Amino acid sequence: MKTNKDDIKSYFDQEYIENKLGYKSSFEEHFDRNFQEWSYDLSLGDEIYITSEEQPRILSETDPYVTIKPGDFALLITYERLKLTKNVMAFISVRFKYKKQGLINISGFHVDPNYEGRIIFSVYNAGPHDILLKYKDPVFMIFFEELEGNVYKEKKGYNCIPSEMISEIKGQSITLAKNHQKIEKLEYAMKLYGGIGVAIMAALIGILLKSG
Structure with missing residues (x-):
């Protein structure tokens, strides 16, 4: 497992994050807030789709909150963008803070080597109550694992939630x-x-x- 802080920093698209943060903060400050020594807390991005709503929603500083109701499926995208190398993969999950409320990750649990892009989580509220999420709050976690060899196959990444993903889960549950x-x-x-x-x-x- 990778625990070196500088190594883990290199797996993020720092320029992309700096551009999103603007003048208010820096990648270093953002990274230090979410770095957990052996893992990193990924923040909620600006795009979200919930099955009980007709259209995807865009979160912002002025409209940062979203509620996932019991029984709803949702697509969530991370604030951060990854740039993994040929010999590093990652494991991802929803943070325990939200798991204990009933938020379950039903998408994949790993990220392939060479992946470049933001991560899309498909989640389900299996709990009895509404779950409130906030833009840029740490909702997910990731930790990195170094492989013995290199993987050369390129991996297509995402910068937004594609329409075909929305179509696949659209409709009332x-x-x-x-x-x-x-x-x-x-x-x-x-x-x-x-x-x-x-x-x-x-x-x-x-x-x-x-x-x-």
Whole structure:
């Protein structure tokens, strides 16, 4: 496992991150905040798609929050852009802070050597409550592993969430909560109409007895 701070810095596209940070900060400050000695916390990027919404959403400093409801699938992209070398791969995950709320990573768990680009996470809220995320907050984690040999196959990376990914998960998802609501409505209807039916039957029996 790679733990050297300078080595890990080299796996990020520093110029890209500097351009995004602008004058407010620098890559060094951003890196030091998220560096965890053996791992690095990746921040939430500006683009997100949630299945319960019609269109992708763009987060910003003035509109930084997004809510993933129970049962929703979402596509999230990292703020950082990677530039891995031929002999280094990486493992990725959602941070425990969000895992314990029910946010599950259902996409891949590793990044191939030579990958250049931002990372897209496909996630699912399996918890009972809404999960609130904020732009640029550390939501994911990554750690790097050095290989014994080199891998020469180039890996296409992402700078945004492609439309085909959105099309693959677009549409409402069926959740346990939604099914529970449907069952409750069905039970209520059965009780209501069942009670009416019993009352009608009792009235008919009463009429028949009187006429007899």
